[in-house]
Amino acid sequence: MEDLTWVAIRFNTRVDDFIVEGGQVKGVVVSDSNLQPGSVDQKLSFDAVVLAVGHSARDTYSMLLRHNVDVTPKNxxxxxxxxxxxxxxxxxxxxxxxxxxxxxxxxxxxxxxxxxxxxxxxxxxxxxxxxxxxxxxxxxxxxxxxxxxxxxxxxxxxxxxxxxxxxxxxxxxxxxxxxxxxxxxxxxxxxxxxxxxxxxxxxxxxxxxxxxxxxxxxxxxxxxxxxxxxxxxxxxxxxxxxxxxxxxxxxxxxxxxxxxxxxxxxxxxxxxxxxxxxxxxxxxxxxTRTSSPLQISRHRETYESTSLQGLYPIGEGAGYAGGIVSAAVDGMYCGFALAKQLSLFAGDIEAIFGKAQKQTGSVKY
Structure with missing residues (x-):
């Protein structure tokens, strides 16, 4: 199996846009966060994009609407x-x-x-x-x-x-x-x-x-x-x-x-x-920023966006968590759901994490 243990963390980097082809996200466009968006950018290609922004990522919310991603206001x-x-x-x-x-x-x-x-x-x-x-x-x-x-x-x-x-x-x-x-x-x-x-x-x-x-x-x-x-x-x-x-x-x-x-x-x-x-x-x-003012719609079991294939919105900014712990749990479940989607994992998620109660796509113990 290909080595999947590496990870790259890019500091001072801002995601300005998605790369979308045929209704599927293929990657992201990033730039130096100290510069204006679009001044000097770089395209990064991926099999899937996990969107785990904070609850005040207003520029990202606007970008989602440009790509017609299903978003609904929440309390x-x-x-x-x-x-x-x-x-x-x-x-x-x-x-x-x-x-x-x-x-x-x-x-x-x-x-x-x-x-x-x-x-x-x-x-x-x-x-x-x-x-x-x-x-x-x-x-x-x-x-x-x-x-x-x-x-x-x-x-x-x-x-x-x-x-x-x-x-x-x-x-x-x-x-x-x-x-x-x-x-x-x-x-x-x-x-x-x-x-x-x-x-x-x-x-x-x-x-x-x-x-x-x-x-x-x-x-x-x-x-x-x-x-x-x-x-x-x-x-x-x-x-x-x-x-x-x-x-x-x-x-x-x-x-x-x-x-x-x-x-x-x-x-x-x-x-x-x-x-x-x-x-x-x-x-x-x-x-005013106690939690996300909106929710990015996703499928209950796969965690994938209902409107943009390959996009996995998770955590507090996506409207599925209300703090550090619940966001972490949501991320773990999404990680295994995505791994199953990519044929990297075939086991039972609950056998690893224990049984949790799922409500409207979020996880509550």
């Missing part, structure tokens, strides 16, 4: 990233045991949290306003002892996320608080077709960039002021975000159905975690 979530002093979260979660926490070095780890709230139609926020339909609001990518970080590269479209170093030793704890959105919410952007969800994201990323004033400065607001719908006029509490924050009216950034769901959920969380609403808590805008 995702958007919101804000909230940050507290880690010591405050320790006290809320551990009470008297919080003194045993020593920035990741003590016998008790720094505290984290995970919350999910269901906001149903008619749930009253105050005497006037109501949440307009059933939605979920939940914490996402909670980072104890972490920092708020930039995830966008375009200064006109601002998006943040969070991270923790291995020791979880920073002074802050942060988490996204996000609200579910669906195709119904994308109706104002239907002129963008299958990319309506992408344009929905961009709209609020652009608003956040304008509120921040440019140069990746993040718009921010004290949680107490966000609940009260007023600008934070006093000095903002310290933030771990390194490029700067600017006092802003985050309660005016999103449509009311998102803002009210966030406000209602924060108040519900505070009832379970007293102190969550605090003058020391700071909201950062915006968190």
């Amino acid at each position: 995702f979530s958007v919101g804000l990233r909230i940050e507290h002093p880690q010591e405050l979260i320790n006290n809320i979660q551990y009470s008297e045991l919080a003194a045993e926490v020593q920035k990741g070095r003590g016998r008790i780890p720094v505290a984290d949290y995970k919350v999910v709230k269901s906001i149903g139609e008619g749930d009253v926020k105050n005497d006037i306003e109501q949440v307009d339909q059933n939605r979920s609001c939940y914490s996402f990518c909670m980072c104890p002892g972490g920092q708020v970080v930039l995830t966008s590269t375009n200064p006109l479209e601002l998006c943040v996320n969070g991270m923790s170093f291995s020791r979880r030793a920073s002074k802050w704890a942060n988490s996204a608080l996000v609200v579910t959105v669906s195709s119904h919410d994308f109706e104002p952007f239907q002129s963008h077709g299958s990319l309506a969800g992408v344009e929905f994201q961009r709209e609020y990323e652009r608003r956040a960039a304008m509120m921040g004033g440019g140069n990746f400065v993040v718009p921010a607001q004290c949680v107490t002021d966000f609940i009260s719908n007023k600008l934070s006029v006093t000095t903002l509490p310290p933030s771990s975000y390194r490029l700067g924050v600017r006092p802003s009216k985050l309660h005016e950034l999103f449509p009311p159905y998102i803002t009210e769901a966030l406000q209602q959920s924060i108040m519900m969380i505070d009832k379970e975690m007293p102190g969550f609403i605090s003058s020391e808590a700071l909201l950062h805008g915006v968190e």
Whole structure:
């Protein structure tokens, strides 16, 4: 058998296009990622192309549409990233045991949290306003002892996320608080077709960039002021975000159905975690890229695209995973499915990985 153990990793390389012949992908066109697309390119031929992009590969999504690849919008979530002093979260979660926490070095780890709230139609926020339909609001990518970080590269479209170093030793704890959105919410952007969800994201990323004033400065607001719908006029509490924050009216950034769901959920969380609403808590805008805004259609068993032969869309960017582990599992199953397609493997995949429950082309243990 031919030696199949080698692999080539190309750094600073961007995929600009597919090579398509007779309805089948035959390879990719790549170029130096430091140069403009198409300036100096190279064609690479393959028997199959596994597309495992991230959930924000917007240039790739546009390229897929140029080749008439079946793509459909999917639900995702958007919101804000909230940050507290880690010591405050320790006290809320551990009470008297919080003194045993020593920035990741003590016998008790720094505290984290995970919350999910269901906001149903008619749930009253105050005497006037109501949440307009059933939605979920939940914490996402909670980072104890972490920092708020930039995830966008375009200064006109601002998006943040969070991270923790291995020791979880920073002074802050942060988490996204996000609200579910669906195709119904994308109706104002239907002129963008299958990319309506992408344009929905961009709209609020652009608003956040304008509120921040440019140069990746993040718009921010004290949680107490966000609940009260007023600008934070006093000095903002310290933030771990390194490029700067600017006092802003985050309660005016999103449509009311998102803002009210966030406000209602924060108040519900505070009832379970007293102190969550605090003058020391700071909201950062915006968190829009929790998962892919679309799904690339593929066959359930073979993992091959339903519209372009030889293309195997997988992972989070293809809409079949929601994080590192699920993306890895999806990749393993696709690898064996492709190996069977190329007559390189004839065994039972489940005999290797164990039995998994498959739903709509994704894998769930």
